[in-house]
Amino acid sequence: MYRGTVPDVIVERDIGAPPRCIEEVADHIRREMLHPEAMRRYKMRRCMTKLLCGVSGSGKSLAIRAIHRRMYEIMSEATGMPMDQLPPRVISVRQSQVLSQWLGESEKNWDRVMDEAEQLADEEFKTLDGRSMLLPVLVVIEEIDGFGRARGHEAIHDRILTTLLERLDPNRQELSQRLIIFIATTNTPHLVDSALFRRIGGSIEHFGRLGRRSFSAVLEKHVRGLPAASRNGCSQSAIWRRNVDSLTNWFFSRNSWDQGLVEVSFAGSTVPLVRYRRDFLTGALVDRAVQQAAIVACRAELDGAEPAGITLGQLARAFDDQLRGIAEQLNQDNIGSYTDLPEGARVVSVRRIPQPDHLSFEFERE
Numbered sequence: 001m002y003r004g005t006v007p008d009v010i011v012e013r014d015i016g017a018p019p020r021c022i023e024e025v026a027d028h029i030r031r032e033m034l035h036p037e038a039m040r041r042y043k044m045r046r047c048m049t050k051l052l053c054g055v056s057g058s059g060k061s062l063a064i065r066a067i068h069r070r071m072y073e074i075m076s077e078a079t080g081m082p083m084d085q086l087p088p089r090v091i092s093v094r095q096s097q098v099l100s101q102w103l104g105e106s107e108k109n110w111d112r113v114m115d116e117a118e119q120l121a122d123e124e125f126k127t128l129d130g131r132s133m134l135l136p137v138l139v140v141i142e143e144i145d146g147f148g149r150a151r152g153h154e155a156i157h158d159r160i161l162t163t164l165l166e167r168l169d170p171n172r173q174e175l176s177q178r179l180i181i182f183i184a185t186t187n188t189p190h191l192v193d194s195a196l197f198r199r200i201g202g203s204i205e206h207f208g209r210l211g212r213r214s215f216s217a218v219l220e221k222h223v224r225g226l227p228a229a230s231r232n233g234c235s236q237s238a239i240w241r242r243n244v245d246s247l248t249n250w251f252f253s254r255n256s257w258d259q260g261l262v263e264v265s266f267a268g269s270t271v272p273l274v275r276y277r278r279d280f281l282t283g284a285l286v287d288r289a290v291q292q293a294a295i296v297a298c299r300a301e302l303d304g305a306e307p308a309g310i311t312l313g314q315l316a317r318a319f320d321d322q323l324r325g326i327a328e329q330l331n332q333d334n335i336g337s338y339t340d341l342p343e344g345a346r347v348v349s350v351r352r353i354p355q356p357d358h359l360s361f362e363f364e365r366e
Contacts, residue, residue, distance in 0.1 A: 016218030054207025057284030
């Protein structure tokens, strides 16, 4: 049971390209709490399952924190209680907490998780004006591929998979009539057993690399409120708008300066696939690059540099450093974790493309 504070993640403020799953879950909870009679008239199940698929750093954890926040905002709206006075309603399940080397213990651990969630969903909450309400429960299953791998890998996974399929069946009366939201995550959906994939994947949200529009939106969120260096008297918002546009064009322009970061060769193909810097962009990488640029700018200001603030060149170099760092560790075994590859293709080699010593003229002349 999570007993910490409600995450301070506001969708409009903190997520540049919010996935649709956040509002889908929020709408379901709102309808169940404020209009349950309409939901029953249409025979809608109270239970909801979602599977978030995507590579590390693509925003799954941030989306879950946003859902956590939205759930508490809706509970506060429905009960009239401040969020900090509402009871714990989030259960986070990790592989290390459930899997055991002892025969039968893993299944019992998963049964305990489900029993706790169902009991919590049945607890009545008294509002200040005397109303009794049932509050939603959010169950987050991290890296579900660790629990429910395809059958035949290991006996322990086969046993717990049977329990998972039984307890997570949304048609099971004990589950369908309770307002429990199950959100599972995986970086490797191909490892999840097909039956479990269908069961937990009542709705599947795919998290991928950032495209042009989403990169611009995410970068704009990360730099908002940070000081930007200015020599021309423009407003901070105008400078950041120009800088975000410049970096977006730097990565995504058709006439891009980028000649490629790596070449990927596949079995049975004589033509390697070029992967450019834009093919590795994720929300986590944007966050790291902005933090790196901020550190450099802060140090420069303390050393007396003028004008104070983050320059476009500092930000561009931070992105370049982060991407070169990724390229240094790429090989045929791990590249699929860093960029999208053709489905079913077998990588036989990864060649790093030599990079220029300096960035393009537009950034270096600052």
